[in-house]
Amino acid sequence: MSGPVIEVRDLVRKFGPRTVLDGVSFSVNKGDTMIIMGGSGCGKSTLLRHIIGAMKPTSGSIKLFGEEITTMPQTKLEQLRLRFGMNFQFGALLQSLTVGENVALPLVENSTVDPEIVDLIVKMKLELVGLTGFENLKPAEISGGMRKRVGLARAVALDPELLFSDEPTSGLDPIMTAVIDRLTLDLTRKLDMTAVVVTHDMTSAFRIGTTMIMLGAGKRAGTIIAQGTPDEIRNHRDPEVQQFIKGEPDGPVPLKLSPEDYIDRLLGHPRQKGVDY
Amino acid sequence: MSLPEEFRTFFSLNGSILYWLFVGPLHGQPIRLSAVFQQMVRIGVQAFPMTTLTSLSIGLTLAMQGAQELSRMGASSYVPNLVAVTILRELGPLLVGVVVIGRSGSAVTAELGTMKVGEEIEALEVMAINPVRFLVVPRFLAMLIMLPVLTVFGNYIGMAGGWTICHFTLDMNTAAYIQRLLEAGHPMDLYSGIIKSFVFAWLIILISCQAGLGVSGGAEGVGQATTSSVVTSILAMLVANAILTALFFFL
Numbered sequence: 001m002s003g004p005v006i007e008v009r010d011l012v013r014k015f016g017p018r019t020v021l022d023g024v025s026f027s028v029n030k031g032d033t034m035i036i037m038g039g040s041g042c043g044k045s046t047l048l049r050h051i052i053g054a055m056k057p058t059s060g061s062i063k064l065f066g067e068e069i070t071t072m073p074q075t076k077l078e079q080l081r082l083r084f085g086m087n088f089q090f091g092a093l094l095q096s097l098t099v100g101e102n103v104a105l106p107l108v109e110n111s112t113v114d115p116e117i118v119d120l121i122v123k124m125k126l127e128l129v130g131l132t133g134f135e136n137l138k139p140a141e142i143s144g145g146m147r148k149r150v151g152l153a154r155a156v157a158l159d160p161e162l163l164f165s166d167e168p169t170s171g172l173d174p175i176m177t178a179v180i181d182r183l184t185l186d187l188t189r190k191l192d193m194t195a196v197v198v199t200h201d202m203t204s205a206f207r208i209g210t211t212m213i214m215l216g217a218g219k220r221a222g223t224i225i226a227q228g229t230p231d232e233i234r235n236h237r238d239p240e241v242q243q244f245i246k247g248e249p250d251g252p253v254p255l256k257l258s259p260e261d262y263i264d265r266l267l268g269h270p271r272q273k274g275v276d277y
Numbered sequence: 278m279s280l281p282e283e284f285r286t287f288f289s290l291n292g293s294i295l296y297w298l299f300v301g302p303l304h305g306q307p308i309r310l311s312a313v314f315q316q317m318v319r320i321g322v323q324a325f326p327m328t329t330l331t332s333l334s335i336g337l338t339l340a341m342q343g344a345q346e347l348s349r350m351g352a353s354s355y356v357p358n359l360v361a362v363t364i365l366r367e368l369g370p371l372l373v374g375v376v377v378i379g380r381s382g383s384a385v386t387a388e389l390g391t392m393k394v395g396e397e398i399e400a401l402e403v404m405a406i407n408p409v410r411f412l413v414v415p416r417f418l419a420m421l422i423m424l425p426v427l428t429v430f431g432n433y434i435g436m437a438g439g440w441t442i443c444h445f446t447l448d449m450n451t452a453a454y455i456q457r458l459l460e461a462g463h464p465m466d467l468y469s470g471i472i473k474s475f476v477f478a479w480l481i482i483l484i485s486c487q488a489g490l491g492v493s494g495g496a497e498g499v500g501q502a503t504t505s506s507v508v509t510s511i512l513a514m515l516v517a518n519a520i521l522t523a524l525f526f527f528l
Contacts, residue, residue: 052403081405092400094392106404109411154404 003066004029005162005194006051011060013046013222020046021057022222026213033188033195035205037244038215039253043222044198045089047215048166051196052086053077064162082110084162085155089170091147093139099126099150100135106157125153130179145172152180156187163187165197169204177204184208202245206230214241217253283487290409290487294417297410306407312415320381320416321423325430327376332431335368336360336438344447353447357457360439364432365466366525370473371518373431374481377424378510382485385416386506389489390499398490413486424478425471432470469525476521480513 004027013021020043028034038044049055051062053069062069064080072080085106093102103122107113113121126132129149139147148168155163165184169177181204187193188208199205205212212233216225217240226233226241233241243251264270302308343359389412392398401408436458443449449457488506492498 054399054402078405078407081403086400086403088396088400090396092396094397094400095395096388105406109406110404 004063005032005065006034006196007061007063007066008051009061009063011047011050011062012058013043013050013055014058020222021050024060024215024222024224026224026227028194028196028211030194031188031192032210033184033197033208035209035212036196036198036215037200037205037212039217039244042215042217044215045166048164048196048198052084052164053081082158083160084164085158085160087148087152087155087163087165087168089148089166090144091139091151093147093150093154095139098136098138099131099142102139102150103154103157106154110158121157125157126150128156128183129153130176145176148172149176149180152183159191161193163193163195165195165199167199167201168197169199169201177201180204181207202247206234214244216240286487286491287483290413290483290490293407293409294414294483297407297414298418301407301410306410308418309411309415312411313418316415316419317423319384320377320419321427324377324380324423324427327380328373328427328431329434331372331376332364332369332434333438335372336364336435336440337442339363339368339435340439340442344442354449354457356443356447357439357449357454358461360436361458361462362466364435364439365462365470367470367518367522369432369435370428370470370477371514373424373428373474374477374514375511377420377427377478378481378507378514381420382481382510383503383507385482385485386489386503387499389486390492390502393490393492394495394499408490413490416486417482420478420482421475424481425474428470428474429467432467465525469521473518473521476517477514480517481510484510484513 006026006028008027009025011021011024012019024047026034036044036047046055050057051064053062053064053072057070060070065083067076067080069077069080093099094105097105100119100122103125104118107118107121122135123132126134129152131146131149131153134142134146134150139150142150148171152165152168155165163184168184169180172180184195184197185208188195188210195208197205197208209230211229212227213224214226214233215221216223220240226236226238228236233245236242240252242248243253260271297306298308339360340356343356344353347353347355347359389398392412398408398412401411440451440454443454444451485506488502488509492502
């Protein structure tokens, strides 16, 4: 197949008067791992939800595998969804099922695989994320980080062509982070899977990413302020990008307000002239 | 959500349930039978103790009240008739409905609501598993089967309650009591009760599921949705009961 796997053009999404995504455009080629970065609340998860078709944009176009999904009927979208996996931020496991049943769910519901083979695949996928032997526990009985990894195992259960991960490594210990990164690398480099990863973890981002975009904060919220390969991002001139990847508390995104602005914000209106604060 | 919107969602949920019941299986998306049985246990079987208690107490009180009034006219032998008709036609379906709303309808709303809040519903959609097929249809079928079953069971228990009063305080022998019941209760009384319980089941499960799937805003939202599902279910059931009674009365 030729052409990009994901192509987003001029995506705009408004919630009431608030514009959350403002003219976002990018494309992801087959085998790439794209990292979406940006401060909390800048619209990363919203962007992801649009790409998987869970939300409809106010305007703009989103193409997956060359097909426009914003106007696609539900049944067609479901067909398309079989080709991708989504790893949710908090795992989003079904609490009523065991870990094993959760991983087996896409296989049981969307394929006609023999139950014995399902068992085998479940074991293989749990092995991948380092959770062998946890099949019979309920999600409530394992830790948050483990739930996340089960979510990843479930997302790759059907061997998707495209994997979405929402903060796959936040809350994991450094070793597990490395394991998950290695897994993503293996899947993309060896199996030619395409991945879109939302993350705050810069070490992990530069380890697995082949292209990156960064969403802005403050006045530039909802727009892409930087886009390119990891090297281009590392050497990007924008001070906000530099602040973000180096993790500095103060910079273009201010930590503290000036004393005057602070007083204004506390009062809720501009200071009156001639009054001593 | 505004009232017209609620109605629109209600009917579209109806539509998708019918789709996944009759059209989906033809396209290789079968009904999940194991889940239906699982839900039948949770919605129905586990409601038996409470149904027993409720129906028994209603049978008892009905017979006691009836005996007191009817004996003034020397007609205490008509107590079984009163018990039979009242329970079969009205109180049986209605009280079992209230029990099921209280323990099963609310549980369905809370469960689906929690799943919605925990992104589980969204996860199902992304896995190309339709939440209506996966979650709502099994609960719908379970309720539609179990509420009439519970109602018939409740009818028996209620009559047994009536029997204790007739037997121990009115000195009516058991054979006479059963004889009286059979004479008073026409098959139509039983059928009308069962038809009612079908309608109640349909209303209760749809309202509960709709409230659960429509939850927004965390634990507080789940609480609000559960309250509103119980209140709406009871109101809808009472209105439907009045309409159905009127229909049976005039037809």
